[in-house]
Amino acid sequence: MKARTAIFIDCENVPAKFWPEIEARAAALGAVNLCRLYGDFTEDRLTRWLNIARENCLQPVLQLGGKNAADIAITIAGMDLLHQGKTEAVVLVSSDQDLSPLAHRLRAAGIKVLGLGNANTPVALRKACSEFQELGIAAQDATATKAVAQPAAPKQQAPIPPAPKPVAVKAA
Known part of the structure; x- marks a missing residue:
């Protein structure tokens, strides 16, 4: 049985272009039973995240409170899940160290x-x-793999220079 998995996305710190990769990596971890997007969706830069939420039936959580509002809301949601005891894995999508204490606490409780x-x-x-895992690395790895698949032309070694001739030293 796959692990019951929740996804929390800090939309203010991660671009929407990564959604397909986020979805695939979470699905590989377990059965996704919850996916919430956090951010101030009144900002135009988060419009693409709202479109993704509509297309995929994801739950956007509007946070108007300022700089750390989304981080605090994600932390509260994570603790709620912990106390419900119905989740074995959590995917935290963020580049913000403010979520470090939440990750520590969830791990201490045995949640991946x-x-x-x-x-x-x-x-x-x-x-x-x-x-x-860094987002965008999978696409870069695929490109690198294609480049590595082509064998490189053998390199020619430079000739080894001759050893210097000994110099006679006269005693004074």
């Missing part, structure tokens, strides 16, 4: 925490998760 974020995600969040 998969962190997904950008390349600039602080070490604190990376280490707080059971596992952390």
